[in-house]
Amino acid sequence: MEWETVIGLEIHCQLATDSKIFSGSSTAFGSEPNSQASAVDIALPGVLPVMNLDAARMAVKFGLAVDATINERSVFARKNYFYPDLPKGYQISQFEEPIVTEGRLSITVDDKDKVIGITRAHLEEDAGKSLHEGFVDETGIDLNRAGTPLIEIVSEPDMRSAAEAVAYMRKIHALVRYLEISDGNMQEGSFRCDANVSIRPKGEKELGTRAEIKNINSFRFVEKAINHEVERQIDILEDGGEVVQETRLYDANKDETRSMRSKEDAHDYRYFPDPDLPPMILSKEFIEEVKESLPELPEAKRERFMEQYELDEKDAAALTATRETAAYFEKTVEACNGDAKTSANWINGELASYLNRNNVELEDSPVNPKALGGLIERINDKTISNKIGKTVFESMWKNGSSADDVIEQQGLKQITDSGAIEKIVDDVLASNADQAQQYRDGNEKVFGFLVGQVMQASKGKANPAQVNELLKAKLS
Amino acid sequence: MINHSLTELATALRAKEISSVELTLLFLDRIARFGDLNTFITVNEEMALEQAKAADERIAAKEATPLTGIPIAHKDIFCTKDILTTCGSKMLSNFVSPYNATIVANLANAGTVTLGKTNMDEFAMGSSNETSYFGPVKNPWDTTTVPGGSSGGSAAAVAARLAPAATGSDTGGSIRQPAAFCGVTGLKPSYGRVSRYGMIAFASSLDQAGPITRSAEDAALMLQTMASFDPKDSTSVDKVVPNYLDEFHKDLSEMTLGIPKQYFTDGVDKEVTKAVEGAIRTLKKMGADTVEVDLPNSDLGIPCYYVIAPAEASSNLSRFDGVRYGHRASEYDDLADMYAKSRSEGFGEEVKRRIMIGTYALSSGYYDAYYNKALKLRRLIVNDFAEAFEQCDLIVGPTTPTTAFELGGKADDPVAMYLNDIYTASINLAGLPAMSVPVGFDKGGRPIGMQLIGPYMDAGDILNVAHRFQRETDWHTKMPEGYE
Amino acid sequence: MSVTEKDVRYVANLARLSVSDDEVKFYADNLSRIVALVEQMNDAQTDNVEPLSHPQDAPLRLREDRVTEVDQRDDFQKVAPAASDGLYLVPKVIE
Incomplete structure (x- = not known):
């Protein structure tokens, strides 16, 4: 039988506030355990939450950027369950009345555009961390992360392949960084996702039983975890079995998903409006003010790049995929006397391939925009040929030196005499x-x-x- | 001196008739002498004397507030830094709070002396003080009866003159009902007037701290200091605290009192009705008008309350899991077992009952029938009061349907116990200010309380009427025998 | 409606309370009586009534995003049942 995969993603994105969502503790990463866990964060008896204005502002920014409805009234609710990294025994989240509803985002896979629906995005607090290393029969609890603001972005089950899921996740990741509402740091857990995966016979309307894969923290793992889960479900159904609705954990080391025992009985969360927090009412003026503060968004930037730099759509799309790439491009153009086309070729070609091969993020590239612009200048003024340019780039990448230094040291100057x-x-x-x-x-x-x-x-x-x-x- | 009002004590302290240290020693001695009442969980001798000494210096430096040097007692629901804060529970029987509740800080900043922490129903769940892990409190008027609850320790301590004033908290009547049973004055302010920060939560949308005193004038002084806008409490009201004593000028001829017919039924003990009616006659003689008002949903206040309060409590009490503070079972197999054993050992029967009923009301399949239904009813109850206040300035009725009952008398019947809150719980649902003032005694010599209910954020009128009533009557000056 | 023993076991588990067989019977009886009291709510007609979860109408107050807390870990962990190297300790968590 031919199967169709149905995927919905829940992306948890830490917001880049200085202080926590309901307390004045710092959200900085990597401090001594529990040194950033205040009375509110460790849920001492009698303490109360007070909502962070900037967390609300950032959620509104996100909502506006995905063309969503911003709800002037939203309500914080308690999600009740016991877990040692959840000090209150409930998570403050939003349930029936979230701050953002009904947005959309378009992705491109295999040159085909597709719009993915965003059901909702709501504000909530992160939990702490359970540490198992170094303990035998015990687990250590660090509550520094407890109370860090998150938005949970819930998509419609609109994706039909792991590739689409990855494209969507990348797009959201780029967007939150564009908006400067999150550092998107996946190693530190600032950006992670749960994938709801089900399969159904091709042509069938009704959704199959889904499994929720928890806490996937890289683009690569999303793809692998989903593909693995799809295979698992196909195996079960083709053997005449039934998929059980459950929470599964992806184990990157073994490349498999397994059932999470700890979440077995956690389905009755008893959500109810948090009596410590009256409804949050945002004024039209506030929402308007946030709208005016929005930076240029990827789509607009792509349009502008095509117009201003006379790039084709493919180049413009690649250069605006992340805020960093776009900025890198514009700085490079500035450094090479406005040669946008050559800058685009180098960034999307040589630079991209070096980054990819060496698994380096653009921010950490040993060749900065000024240096790349300098290289392009040397090609344009015929000091070196385009071919020698690639040799020079290799040395620049290795040594972090400028094009001029490499040309000089290696005597690569073009002979024009x-x-x-x-x-x-x-x-x-x-x-x-x-x-x-x-x-x-x-x-x-x-x-x-x-x-x-x-x-x-x-x-x-x-x-x-x-x-x-x-x-x-x-x-x- | 033990019968002095707070103002009289302040005058005596300033006139150096007595020092704060002497006054503190006097009350510490009385607490020890009448220890059988079991009003205190923790007595704070050493720290109290240090605070008294500091207060004396402050008085000498002429930097005193009206409360500087006056010893008071805190209900053990308020977090007090470096002092045991148990909330009447085994769960917190080892919990020394690392911080002060806002009201504790407010009163300390004013220079009050903390004598100790008063006994209470466990996590404020009870109407008799019998659910305390530290044993029941006895009512000084008749030690075979309960003092009421949950602020029973505070009410009994003030009645027996073991403290000139005390703090309490009121979720469904926990200040007013024990005040009525103990013949003292108890005020539940409007929701949001007094910060909840540091008051261990029972039901967050209903809880409110307030004073238990021997007069309305003392209550006004206490409230003046307890009330504040607190940025740490999202439900704290950002409004200037009025000078409550200034509101004592309004003549009763300007006041219309609403008499709800639902509060004067056969369900109320005849002697209670008689005393309250007598007090209303006095108020009329003093110039007040009366009008009958209708609170059509008032019978449903209790059912509504006993969904909302336990539902919130079931969630509020989840933090007591034996991980970061509080009781942890000594033996357990694994994490789940550690949770279940620590919580089952740490909580008493009534607390467990309420956690379970609250969990049930919120659980999948029952939310709409119970919790959401209660929230809708809550709006109807709020609307009833709003309509009544279109016809009157204050609402007057009995605080409780009966006077103090025997210790153990209702312990086996939770529903009978819950019905004690019939005239008080609705007020919490609506967030209104209300006060109980003594208006007489039954044949057995047990005190009777009258409740004055005001519109939202209007405790001033209640205090004024109560104060004027107390100038005309002497019920509030009566003292139980044997505590001289 | 009465609360069954199964209901009691279910809510006790959700609330992490352990109840013996005797207690299950006891609480089932208790809770049923409370539910009977609570069900008097059904006397009220509440169609088209908006639920009210806070007694006030006031909207949520939002605070400026500023770090105001300092490290108080040592004070807080003085009252912890089990802590080591700054971590709270619990029996092994199995995910």
């Missing part, structure tokens, strides 16, 4: 008299061979246009 080139041409013609004669006899194919010999003799430094010109003159 026509006297010097003429000498090489003469030498090549002298030692390849046969081939020269063949050309003169009408075999034009030999010309390429002769150019190659000249370039080789000049160690690639001779200006190819001049070589062509001189050779043609000498052979006529």
Whole structure:
């Protein structure tokens, strides 16, 4: 039978506030355990939550950016369950009345555009961390993360493949960074997702029973976890079994998902409006003010890049995929006297492939925009050829040096002195008299061979246009 | 001195007739002498004397507030830094709070002396003080009867003159009912007037702290200091605290009192009705008008309350899990067992009952029938009061349907116990201010309380009427025998 | 409606309370009586009534995003049943 995969994602994104959502503790990552866990965060008896204005502002920003409804009234609710990293025994979240509803985001997979519905995005607090390493029969609880603001972004079950899920997750990741509402740091857990995965016979309308895969914290794992889960479900159904609705955990080391025992009885969360927090009412003026503060969003930026830099859609899309790439591009263009097309080629070509091969993030690239712009300048002013440019780039990547330094140190400066080139041409013609004669006899194919010999003799430094010109003159 | 009002004590302290240290020693001695009443869970001698000494210095430096140097008692529901804070429970029997509740800080900043922490129903769940892990409190008027609850320790301590004033908390009547049973004055302010920060939560949308005193004038002084806008409490009201004593000028001829017919039924003990009617006659003689008002849903206050309060409590009490503070079972197999044993050992029967009923009301399949239904009813009850206040300035009725009952008398029947709150719980649902003032005694010499209910954020009128009533009557000055 | 023994076991588990067989019977009886009291609510007609979860109409107050807390871990952990190296300790959590 042919199966169709149905995926919905719940993305948990930490908001980049200085203090926690309901307390004045710092949200900084990596401090001593429990040193950023205040009376409110550890839920001492008698303490009360007070909502952070900027967390609300950031959620509104997100909602506006995905063309969603911003609800002027939203309500915090308690989600009740016991877990040692949840100090109050309930998580403050939003349930029936979230701050953001009905948004949408378009993704592109295999050159096809598709709109993914965003059901809702709600504000909630993060839990603490359970640490197992270094303990035998015990678990250590660190509550520094408890109370860090999150938005949980819930998609419609609109995705039909792991590739679409990854594209969507990447798009949301880029967006929250564009908006500067999250650092999106996946290693630190600032951006993670749960995937609801089900399968159904192709053509079937009704959704199959889904499994929820928890806490996936990289794009690679989303793809692997979903593919693995789909295979598991197909195996079960094709063996005549039934998929059980459950929570599963993806184990990246074993590349498998397994059932989470700890969540077995946690389905009756007894949500109710938090009596410590009256309904949150946002004024139209506030929402308008946030709207005006929005930065240029990816789609608008793409349009502008196509217009302003005369890029084609594919280049513009690649360059605006993240805020960092777009900024890198614009700085590079500035550094090379406005040569947008060449900048785009280098960034989407050589640079992208180096980043990818070496698994380096753009922010950590050893070649910065100014350096890349400098390299392009040298190509444009014919100091080096485009081909030598790639050699120079390799050294720049390795040593973090400027194009000029590499050219200087390695003597890669292009030979444009026509006297010097003429000498090489003469030498090549002298030692390849046969081939020269063949050309003169009408075999034009030999010309390429002769150019190659000249370039080789000049160690690639001779200006190819001049070589062509001189050779043609000498052979006529 | 033990019968002095707070104002009289302040005058005596300033006139150096007595020092705060002497006054504190006097009350500490009385607490020890009448220890059988079991009004205190923790007595705070050493720290109290230090505070008294500091207060004396402050008085000498002429930097005193009206409460500087006056010893008071705190209900053990309020977190007090470096002092045991048990909430009447085994769960917190080892909990030394690392911080002060806002009202504790407010009163300490004013220079009051903390004598100790008073006994209470466990987690404020009870109407008789019998659910305390530290044993029941006895009513000084008749030690075979209960003092009421949950602020029974505070009410009994003030009645027996073991403290000039005390703090209490009121979720469904926990200040007013024990005040009525103990013949003292108890005020539940409007929801949001007094910060809840540091008051261990029972039902967050209903809880409110207030004073238990021997007069309305003392209550006004206490409330003046307890009340504040607190940025740490999202439900704290950001309004200036009025000077309550200034509101004592309004003549009763300007007041119309609403008499709800639902509060004067056969369900109320005849002697209670008679005493309250007598007090209303006095108020009329003093110039007040009366009008009958209708609170059509008042019978449903208790059913509504006994859904909302336990539902909130079931969630509020989840933090007591033996992980970060409080009781942890000594033996357990695994995490789930640690939770279940610690909680089952740490909580008493009534607390467990309410956690279970609250959990039930919120659980899947029952939410709409119970919890949501109660929230709708809550709106109807709020609307009833709003309509009544279109016809009157205050509502007057009995605080409780009966006077104090025998210790153990209702312990086996939770529903009978819950019905004690019949005239008080609705007021919490609506967030209104209300006060109980003594208006007489039954044949057995047990005190009777009258309840004055005001519109939202209007405790001033209640205090004024109560104060004027107390100038005309002497019920509030009566003292149980044997506590001289 | 009466609360069954099964209901009691269910809510006790949700609330992490352990109840013996005797207690289950006892609480089933108790809770049934309370539910009977509570069901008097059905006397009231509440169609088209908006639920009210807070006694006030006031909207939520929002605070500025500022770090105001300092590290008080040592004070807080003085009252912890089990803590080591700054961590609270619990029996092993199995995920």
